[in-house]
Amino acid sequence: MKKVFQRPKSLKDMPFHYCPGCTHGIAHRLVAEVIDELDIFEKTIAVAPVGCSVFCYEYFDCDAYQASHGRAPAVATGIKRVLSDRVVFTYQGDGDLAAIGTGEIVHAAARGENFTVIFINNAVYAMTGGQMAPTSLLGQKTTTTPFGRDHKLNGSPVRMSEMLSVLDGTAYAARVSLHNPANVTRARKAIKKAFEVQVAGLGFSMVEVLSACPTNWGLPPLKALKWLEDNMLVYYPLGEFKRPAEVI
Amino acid sequence: MKKVFQRPKSLKDMPFHYCPGCTHGIAHRLVAEVIDELDIFEKTIAVAPVGCSVFCYEYFDCDAYQASHGRAPAVATGIKRVLSDRVVFTYQGDGDLAAIGTGEIVHAAARGENFTVIFINNAVYAMTGGQMAPTSLLGQKTTTTPFGRDHKLNGSPVRMSEMLSVLDGTAYAARVSLHNPANVTRARKAIKKAFEVQVAGLGFSMVEVLSACPTNWGLPPLKALKWLEDNMLVYYPLGEFKRPAEVI
Amino acid sequence: MPRVTFREDRCKGCELCKNFCPKGLVVMADHINAMGFHPAAVVEIEKCTGCATCAMMCPDMVIEVEKEDKKVG
Amino acid sequence: MPRVTFREDRCKGCELCKNFCPKGLVVMADHINAMGFHPAAVVEIEKCTGCATCAMMCPDMVIEVEKEDKKVG
Amino acid sequence: MYEGILIAGFGGQGVLSTGQLLAYSGMVEGRHVAWIPSYGPEMRGGTANCGVTIADNPISSPVVSEPTVLITMNRPSLEKFEKVVVPGGIIFVNSSLVNIKAARSDVRAFYIPANDMAEEIGSGKVANNIILGALIELTGVVSTGAVEKSLYEVLPPHRHNMIPVNLKALEAGAGLAREQKGTLAEVG
Amino acid sequence: MYEGILIAGFGGQGVLSTGQLLAYSGMVEGRHVAWIPSYGPEMRGGTANCGVTIADNPISSPVVSEPTVLITMNRPSLEKFEKVVVPGGIIFVNSSLVNIKAARSDVRAFYIPANDMAEEIGSGKVANNIILGALIELTGVVSTGAVEKSLYEVLPPHRHNMIPVNLKALEAGAGLAREQKGTLAEVG
Amino acid sequence: MAKILMKGNEAIGEGAVRAGCRYFFGYPITPQSELPHYLAKRMPEVGGLYLQAESEVASINMVFGAAGAGARVMTSSSGPGISLMQEGISYLAGAELPCVIVNMIRGGPGLGNIAPAQSDYFQATKGGGHGDYRLIVLAPASVQEIIDLMQDAFDLSDKYRNPVMLMGDGVLGQMMEPVEIGAERKAELPEKPWAATGRLKGKEKKLINSLYIVPENCEAHNLKLDKKYSGIKEAEQRWEEYRTEGAEMVLVAFGTSARICKSVVDICREEGLPVGLLRPITLWPFPEKGINGLIESVKSFLTVEMNMGQMIEDVKLSANGKKPVFFYGRAGGMIPVARDIYNEVKKILNGGAA
Amino acid sequence: MAKILMKGNEAIGEGAVRAGCRYFFGYPITPQSELPHYLAKRMPEVGGLYLQAESEVASINMVFGAAGAGARVMTSSSGPGISLMQEGISYLAGAELPCVIVNMIRGGPGLGNIAPAQSDYFQATKGGGHGDYRLIVLAPASVQEIIDLMQDAFDLSDKYRNPVMLMGDGVLGQMMEPVEIGAERKAELPEKPWAATGRLKGKEKKLINSLYIVPENCEAHNLKLDKKYSGIKEAEQRWEEYRTEGAEMVLVAFGTSARICKSVVDICREEGLPVGLLRPITLWPFPEKGINGLIESVKSFLTVEMNMGQMIEDVKLSANGKKPVFFYGRAGGMIPVARDIYNEVKKILNGGAA
Ligand SMILES: Cc1ncc(C[n+]2csc(CCOP(=O)(O)OP(=O)(O)O)c2C)c(N)n1
Ligand SMILES: Cc1ncc(C[n+]2csc(CCOP(=O)(O)OP(=O)(O)O)c2C)c(N)n1
Ligand code: SF4
Ligand code: SF4
Ligand code: SF4
Numbered sequence A, B: 001m002k003k004v005f006q007r008p009k010s011l012k013d014m015p016f017h018y019c020p021g022c023t024h025g026i027a028h029r030l031v032a033e034v035i036d037e038l039d040i041f042e043k044t045i046a047v048a049p050v051g052c053s054v055f056c057y058e059y060f061d062c063d064a065y066q067a068s069h070g071r072a073p074a075v076a077t078g079i080k081r082v083l084s085d086r087v088v089f090t091y092q093g094d095g096d097l098a099a100i101g102t103g104e105i106v107h108a109a110a111r112g113e114n115f116t117v118i119f120i121n122n123a124v125y126a127m128t129g130g131q132m133a134p135t136s137l138l139g140q141k142t143t144t145t146p147f148g149r150d151h152k153l154n155g156s157p158v159r160m161s162e163m164l165s166v167l168d169g170t171a172y173a174a175r176v177s178l179h180n181p182a183n184v185t186r187a188r189k190a191i192k193k194a195f196e197v198q199v200a201g202l203g204f205s206m207v208e209v210l211s212a213c214p215t216n217w218g219l220p221p222l223k224a225l226k227w228l229e230d231n232m233l234v235y236y237p238l239g240e241f242k243r244p245a246e247v248i
Numbered sequence C, D: 001m002p003r004v005t006f007r008e009d010r011c012k013g014c015e016l017c018k019n020f021c022p023k024g025l026v027v028m029a030d031h032i033n034a035m036g037f038h039p040a041a042v043v044e045i046e047k048c049t050g051c052a053t054c055a056m057m058c059p060d061m062v063i064e065v066e067k068e069d070k071k072v073g
Numbered sequence E, F: 001m002y003e004g005i006l007i008a009g010f011g012g013q014g015v016l017s018t019g020q021l022l023a024y025s026g027m028v029e030g031r032h033v034a035w036i037p038s039y040g041p042e043m044r045g046g047t048a049n050c051g052v053t054i055a056d057n058p059i060s061s062p063v064v065s066e067p068t069v070l071i072t073m074n075r076p077s078l079e080k081f082e083k084v085v086v087p088g089g090i091i092f093v094n095s096s097l098v099n100i101k102a103a104r105s106d107v108r109a110f111y112i113p114a115n116d117m118a119e120e121i122g123s124g125k126v127a128n129n130i131i132l133g134a135l136i137e138l139t140g141v142v143s144t145g146a147v148e149k150s151l152y153e154v155l156p157p158h159r160h161n162m163i164p165v166n167l168k169a170l171e172a173g174a175g176l177a178r179e180q181k182g183t184l185a186e187v188g
Numbered sequence G, H: 001m002a003k004i005l006m007k008g009n010e011a012i013g014e015g016a017v018r019a020g021c022r023y024f025f026g027y028p029i030t031p032q033s034e035l036p037h038y039l040a041k042r043m044p045e046v047g048g049l050y051l052q053a054e055s056e057v058a059s060i061n062m063v064f065g066a067a068g069a070g071a072r073v074m075t076s077s078s079g080p081g082i083s084l085m086q087e088g089i090s091y092l093a094g095a096e097l098p099c100v101i102v103n104m105i106r107g108g109p110g111l112g113n114i115a116p117a118q119s120d121y122f123q124a125t126k127g128g129g130h131g132d133y134r135l136i137v138l139a140p141a142s143v144q145e146i147i148d149l150m151q152d153a154f155d156l157s158d159k160y161r162n163p164v165m166l167m168g169d170g171v172l173g174q175m176m177e178p179v180e181i182g183a184e185r186k187a188e189l190p191e192k193p194w195a196a197t198g199r200l201k202g203k204e205k206k207l208i209n210s211l212y213i214v215p216e217n218c219e220a221h222n223l224k225l226d227k228k229y230s231g232i233k234e235a236e237q238r239w240e241e242y243r244t245e246g247a248e249m250v251l252v253a254f255g256t257s258a259r260i261c262k263s264v265v266d267i268c269r270e271e272g273l274p275v276g277l278l279r280p281i282t283l284w285p286f287p288e289k290g291i292n293g294l295i296e297s298v299k300s301f302l303t304v305e306m307n308m309g310q311m312i313e314d315v316k317l318s319a320n321g322k323k324p325v326f327f328y329g330r331a332g333g334m335i336p337v338a339r340d341i342y343n344e345v346k347k348i349l350n351g352g353a354a
């Protein structure tokens, strides 16, 4: 018997603290699989954000840093500038990356910092109790938009991948989704490319991962995936927004 | 005799503290002319940044706020949300707006805050002694890039107008330049449009003004304008990047 | 015949595996595990193609899939 | 004939007006003002079209331009 | 009089609102009361619990770190909190979901198949109230009348139709407690 | 011995480097020295100035708020700083650019057409050193030898070709001072 | 009026609304989230604004703008977020803008945790931002007191044109207690002629500013602020004394730890131990007068804090060496247990001097 | 070795380079700009990195990353920028990362001005960020001392795994003084087995972290930190005493104001007035031992600060009511004048007690 599917080695064998059906878990696994596949585990360093994935430093078995909210790209910059031959990645939520950490992500991209960002867009601040994120959809009800997000009051969701692609320092930017197997497979490819871009020293790489938060969306897991598909995909087109000539 | 050119009324009659040939002065005048022309002086509120133009609150004769470095858009948000029938504008440098204030400008734009931003891009931190700004050109020598800005070390300049245009909340974004009379005229038109967008309640409006800093570029004023034309225009295309359907 | 192993104590009963199994082989057990969830399990394993779709969609890496190691051709 | 008035004490001698006057009518004075700059001034005012380009480019609003108020047509 | 009641279970089992109902009832009866939930990331997908204090004197810390009464709606809660109950305290175990017994011998444990009983009554959602009924019966910390009054305050108007079934649940729990009261001493 | 020397002029007139040369010379002679510029936004397009302290004892504040010697390279500097000179102090005025006289009568003022003299010598850039020469001659705060030595340290190697003309300027200033020394008392 | 059961965080929100606050700018953080949740619903009901900012830095600067425009405005956060606001707070104090800042303290330093703590005492009372400035700092100890102090917070803030901080922790924020909130009344808002609202009808120009580039002017501004602070120190010290009559030892504690100390005092008194409690309600100005009033009669003070010892410095400064000041603290989100404090009290009373 | 003339800000840079610092992350601000300018040139010469961050918040977090990776790293700013770093500083302290932070203080609060000041004393010594933590704070008073203390700053930082702050002001930063910097030597850098540099060769996993979600663990961490701080307090207090023999009044001042106080002491001594100076070199730990050593012999202390009175609290806490502590200060960027301090001294000596 050959194992066709097993836990990647880069993930410590312990249960996740995530909610049932939370796709943070899938995203973790994909990252770990890519690290295994590229055989870079020993030189990989993870930077955890503040958000539901704050404990990802426990799960990824590599060396890790727990960064202050939104500043993972600055922390990663510090690490990578000292240890330029290591592989560094941040794992950030949309509150972390697209709200408080806007300055840090924009300028890490602008400087072409040679690390990889896994950006989990679940359209909500999950850890703190389901508040509106910059990525929350128009009309979306959250604990701080009890009447639904309204453009007049709260503006419109930000498309980070598109925005960062404007910057010359961004080498690779793609948006993927985890709402079904085909997309999970595509997500894995994008994550792999992003790490490859880093290993090749080509600059800043980011994969935006549309992810479900059943708990804070107030939906059972399967309905959450459906909501993602029906609503998020409309506003957040999937695809590669930027890729270096060197990498296919 | 008819005055074909005189000091706009919205500018207090006092000398600027700016260096010889500094185009901050021209930008000030254009803003004041537009305020006069639209007859909005009494309800206009200026938000001054930290930068060479920190004292612009002295020059613009309207009510004014001096904001902390980079946070003028947040301050303007606070003002405008309280006084929604006033006309609020920020006047910010590229260190202020494109570096430390990245988060604030991106999210003011994303929220579609209904105020106007005059963004002076002079490719340098002028007030603090000529350090590299996020907008400094590749190869440009500054006090912190003594060997010229290098993409590998410092990344590449950010094009804020293009970047902010990606956001749905941005109603108007244009880049203009002050290096010769024809462009000054165009700059004035763009500034007027930006204020008109605000008055019409259409959302966030910004005019990026390419501006000369002879002192920190180490060039006499005329050579500075030439440098702007020969170098900045290449990297920073002029034009309107976004405008609402409602306004021509 | 492939082997699909569920680490029952880790299952959170989210039903993603069940939903995406192309053959519809995953069911949720009646009992609950220590975490209070109805864990998933495979029935009619003989129909399983070993495609590992269930495993791929499981957020909690509950599922391991093994397949006969047959050489192609 | 247009009138071009320079507020000499405010002039910083940057020469923008001089450079952009389409008629080349602006010169820098030999003397320096209280701020230590050679101020600008117009010569041959009779050639001046009152286009106000000089004023438009002056960062320090040193220049005021007046023109005969003649109706067109 | 002082009771520190800890109610613990899965998120979604209504643990927090049951605690609020109890606190409200205490207030209605003119006691000092405080309610406090566990909060923050430990909520994620895991257990939820809250502490309710009902006392004659002002309440110092509302955190119930040494409960006089523990209600466990699931097994992890029993495993986690059994040890902190004061000697002589009471533990209510939702035996529909908890298939183990309390290990301590210096407390009184009371097993109630709350989910099963609730289903019988007609709504799985009132399992907590079954236990609440038993608690009131056994401790007299509040009166049933106070709880009934409080239900009108705690439930939003569009849920007032649920009040009868809630009362039924309380009564069922009380009944069971009355029955078992005698046997309890032995369990303890 | 204590001299607090304030040198003021337009930005670009070499005011700061002249101050550094003076401080360096003091150091070469084994004195306590300190140099401090005005800094920050007031530099923008405006005046530049620096303070140099040369003393036998450790220097408390390097800020020269009450100069014993004032060098004014332009008119605004004279207007601004004349009043802070200690009674009995010396003011050097660059009369090439300053067309007014010092108003105070309790200080000694010395007028040197530094730019004109510098042009004569062959470089407008050494105007400051003309005044420096006069200052040294009048106060003896440092020796010409020390200044010469310091020039090699203060000027970057590719500027060492400028040393002769600098020395010439110092000498010219000193010469003028010697000439006028007598008349100074009257001015004071 | 009947009592209702209310959560501390919601009480902050309701208290603010009743005090006439109509603008809230903030960024989510545990353990104060119920406050934004509450106001996101409540503000629209009263024609007010709840706006979620992109960060705490943005929040505090939005507050700056709204306060300058004359609004009653507040923000709220916890430890890390409050740290990020320090520059903005210094600006607010420098520009003399009134506003209310809530800090529901959590365990630190760094990310720490979200459990209740009092380890931001220094930051709040000594000035975590740059420059010489002071916040008025209020520390309620019950949900009812939260409601009452919110009114005072806004009033003091307007009266002195100074930011006011309300400090609590997760216990106060998360707990529900009975409160009497009374009928809603129209809040009386003071005139703010200094606000910069535009020069409508040719009004005199107004400037909201903290820049004083000339040191002499900046010093004058500092002296003016200092005078204001001295006035506040004189007029606004508040504290509660609990069973201090005849006390030989006085516990000093605020907020959550003061609640626990009260029951310690009760236990002690029951046993005949002469122990009382001084509960600072204003942390700045620190109730020096309260300490001074007791200094002759008591033999020692025991400061009880949920930190490693911060307020103790103010107690010592007030006692000025006249009586020993002891410390008992728990840190990192732990809450002191009455029994442990009691044991500490006994130890000290039994002669474990200084 | 011959002396050279060097600017204070450049001396910070050169001192850092000589101490083996190879990473600088910072954001421009007056009055410390010459430091980044210097390092932008100097770092590449020694194979180091000067990187300009997009903000102070980013700088301090880059420092966090680089420090965690085992580098000797520093950042620099002034008042407003340091305020923005407070969250990051709390994280650095929480994660026990060594680094050096320079604050060239300017007039405040708010934007204030760029003139020399000492009004960030509280922020630096009491903790402007959230949670219980301490920085080691060094205050040089001359350009030579800057060079020397930079070495100590990095060494202390590594020794205790704690951020160290060097505080100066525009006078120290902008002035040039003669210094002896000696020949360049290879700096001795300590091993950092705790650094998270990747698990090359299967190394044990390392984590750089300040999160302790379980209060018990967070308390244990706080107790561990507190023990470290106590050790530092015991071992690292530093101060200079100047003419304190037989002094009846001792001035207490640091940095720029201490320079001025020295000349005040000289003037006093010349006139036969028994006045001396205690100059704290470590502001935290505050040289309590220095005060204690003098407490019996002196009659009073006069604290002289360039602020409205901050260090005076530590002087008072050290004196503990045994001797009166007076205050003289200038604020907003003003520098005290020797003559004025002298007058103050005379006034107090002539019986203007407490
Ligand atoms: C400075 C600071 N502000 C706020 C918080 C509170 N906080 C913790 S996680 C979080 C946001 C989480 O949202 P997101 O980044 O989208 O991640 P998710 O939980 O959705 O995975 C916030 C605001 C904090 N810890 N620090
Ligand atoms: C928080 C903070 N950081 C840094 C500074 C210092 N500072 C003042 S102005 C400025 C940048 C000025 O550059 P820019 O915004 O481009 O305006 P310019 O002077 O070029 O017009 C900086 C960094 C400050 N005042 N506050
Ligand atoms: S709250 Fe949302 S994001 Fe967080 S673990 Fe649960 S499902 Fe996942
Ligand atoms: S430094 Fe540059 S931007 Fe500033 S006033 Fe001078 S020329 Fe203008
Ligand atoms: S996907 Fe995983 S966690 Fe979800 S039900 Fe299936 S096995 Fe359980």
Ligand code: SF4
Residues within 6 Å of the ligand: D004, D020, D021, D022, D023, D024, D025, D026, D042, D047, D048, D049, D050, D051, D052, D053, D054, D055, D065
């Ligand atoms: S008005 Fe026109 S023509 Fe006349 S001086 Fe000015 S630029 Fe020249």
